[in-house]
Amino acid sequence: MSDEFIALSVPNLKGNELKYVTDAVETEWVSTAGPYVSDFEKKIAEYVKAPGAVSTQNGTSALHISLLLSGVTREDAVIVPTLTFIAAVNPTKYIGAEPVFMDCDDSLCMDPMKLQKFCETECDFTDGKLIDKQTGRHIKAMVVVHVFGNMADMEAIMPIAEKYNIKVVEDATEALGTYYTEGKYAGKFAGTIGDLGCYSFNGNKIITTGGGGMIVSNDEELLAHAKHLTTQAKADQANFIHDEIGFNYRMTNLQAALGIAQLEQLEDFIKTKTTNYHLYKDAIDKMPGLHVQDFREGIRSNYWFYSVVFENDEKGRDQLIEALKEAHIQSRPIWGLISDQLPYQEARTFELEKAPWYWKRVVNVPCSTNLDEAGVRRVLDVVKTFAE
């Protein structure tokens, strides 16, 4: 048996990447001006059926700008998940606002029932403002993460957001290509349902620009404002007149050249991810005490990350990671809860139950788009020894 290293989630650059990047270098358009940037924005917008898109340096900066555009100030609070990557939460603190940590449901995404309960029992809703009774803070926005390429329960979350006048920033950094196939939002892509949506093109995401991000919205005024803020808020470019505190957050032409080549392959990547997901799922769901997390029904998922769950065993997680490592296979636990991390230990939390449960029990196994069936079988051979 081969013992070649199998990485968790690595880039796959076998399309037109070199051709387009070479073109960017040869034409000497390597920075934030250049035709690939606006072209990539246009193509992402078309792909997710949004009226426009604004590029950023990464997903984190896309989230930062989206919270600013949601009107969040240092006086306010933002509802965020605790079971997520920390970049979904840190932008709240960049602004000086405070997070309120919400639990997940069995989709690993934000639990709409607890969200509703929090708004109803912990807050006052007066003059169109949701005020946290404990802190006195105005809850202006929430960050909804579409975890691992799943779709958060937007059908349940959006009416709550509307009822309490909370802006919805979708962190779709892991879910480019995921869309509803049924129901009220049939045909709608993750990232295009709330007020603003954010994508990431980090090296481990489904398509990569090395580092990069994108903001989408159905509100063209918000998009224009996003472009303004990501490009130093120039009111009069020729005379260096600026009318706001802007940021240097725009993507470069080099990154966008990579992005266009990657986007050409996105649907093929999703096919590979789907095939490998089912190989894992069919085998692991038959093993006692283990299963692979489902994705929501009524959606087409991009199947970005696969989660093996140890149903009754808190020790299995670390043991499996160790055994895979010995077989030269990279895996990882799900994220440590953000509300447990040093900068957030004093922050407000609400009824966290499922997030700590999943935190102890989930292992993410290799899911790169260059992983073949033989590779999946090698991972499965190790997992098999763990079934009770």
Ligand SMILES: *Cc1c(COP(=O)(O)O)cnc(C)c1O
């Ligand atoms: C990757 C990721 C981000 C941040 O994206 P970057 O491009 O790495 O800044 C934010 N939130 C989640 C859930 C992510 O997985």
